[in-house]
Amino acid sequence: MQLYRFTFGISCLAAALYGQPHYMVQGVGIAPGFATSTASAVNENGLVVGDSSTVKDANGHVTNLGFTSKPTACTPAPMETINGVTVPIAIDNDEMIAGTETSSGTPRAFAVRHGFADAVDLGGAFQTHALAMSDYSVVAGYQALADNLSETAVYWTTHFQNSVITTTGPHELPEVVVNPPSGKGPVNRATGINHFGQIVGWMNAGSEVWGMSLSPGAASWTRITPVPASPNVFGLNLSTKPTAVSRQGHVAGIAGLNFNVVHAFLSKNFSQPAIDLGTLIPSDPTMVSIANAINANDWVVGASSTVNNEVHAFLYNGASMIDLNSRLLNPTGWILTAAHAISDNGVIVGEGFHNGRQEGFVLFPEFLPINPCSIVSVPISWNP
Secondary structure (H helix, E strand, C coil): CHHHHHHHHHHHHHHHHHCCCEEEEEECCCCCCCCEEEEEEECCCCCEEEEEECCCCCCCCCCEEEEEECCCCCCCCCEEECCCCCEEEEECCCCEEEEEECCCCCCEEEEEECCCCCCEECCCCCEEEEEEECCCCEEEEEEECCCCCCCEEEEEEEEEECCEEEEEEEEECCCEEEECCCEEECCCEEEEECCCCCEEEEEEECCEEEEEEECCCCCCCEEECCCCCCCCCCCCCCEEEEEEECCCCCEEEEECCCCCCCEEEEECCCCCCCEEEECCCCCCCCCCEEEEEECCCCCEEEEEECHHHCEEEEEECCCCEEEHHHHECCCCCEEEEEEEEECCCCCEEEEEEECCEEEEEEEEEECCCCCCCCCCCCCCCEEC
16 A cells, blocks of 8 residues: 555656646536536636627627636536626636626626625726736736727726725836837737736737736836747747736747737747747647646646647647647547636636537546546536
């Protein structure tokens, strides 16, 4: 028995060090009357947020309904409606949730505390969007005059006490010198914020898109050096769009022009070229990938095109890009298409197809290639 425990411990340690865990996949379900679902974020306590969506109506409109859920590797969990947030995008360890309300037709950034009253409008111009949140409930995003015109990166602070949410903002962020000495412009979107308040985002700068980082208390932004130009893929070095920032200040995102091939990137030193993470099919330059999140271990998750025009969820473990479908202990019925978030303890959430229907998923890491529990079919209940 002692030998077994020693071997098991070494196996777990080796798997953790080399980033090769296997995963149990658990679906989050789909709300009654809705067609699909996605899981958008997860906190360190395993509470998941996401939304269910209808199919487009005759006018092309989609209805969303935000939810929370806390499944385990072996057991599904009920969905609970998030009042006032149709598209949640972040949740912190104190269970503050940030997202966007779209049911009125005009996007509005909101915050709500799990299990308490309706969401609170964070305030701002005609359109506001929440895109990220720190561990201290600081929300990053952008505001726009109308139809995403004149976008400006902003942040809000939120505080929960005595069952009441108070907010300040939106607070505008410093402008960037684009044409020295005095030609300035705003960072258009704040797309990530970490535990210490470091904000990342991007701005349009002529024919290029610059990735930017703002340290806590700093008066000016730092430009993130793009990935090197590629002889096989035009434009990777012309656009750098961060999507997330880790506790260490390392940034993941999307390199490349929207109308061309794009690749996931990782930047650990902004003065050095960002790292092109490639795709799941590195031999084919037409393949694309996007990075959606990064954790404290520099593990990056996202989506990549692969063979037969399919898109699969990936994990970059610091050495290589791994198709998460190849790491499932219970793969029956699942095709994972995109990973949206990863916690510091390695839990991954995203979306895929489960028995042919788009559904959000949660991946629980297991460091031995064995099934740790018997998967029992339990009906997904709904708690409106």
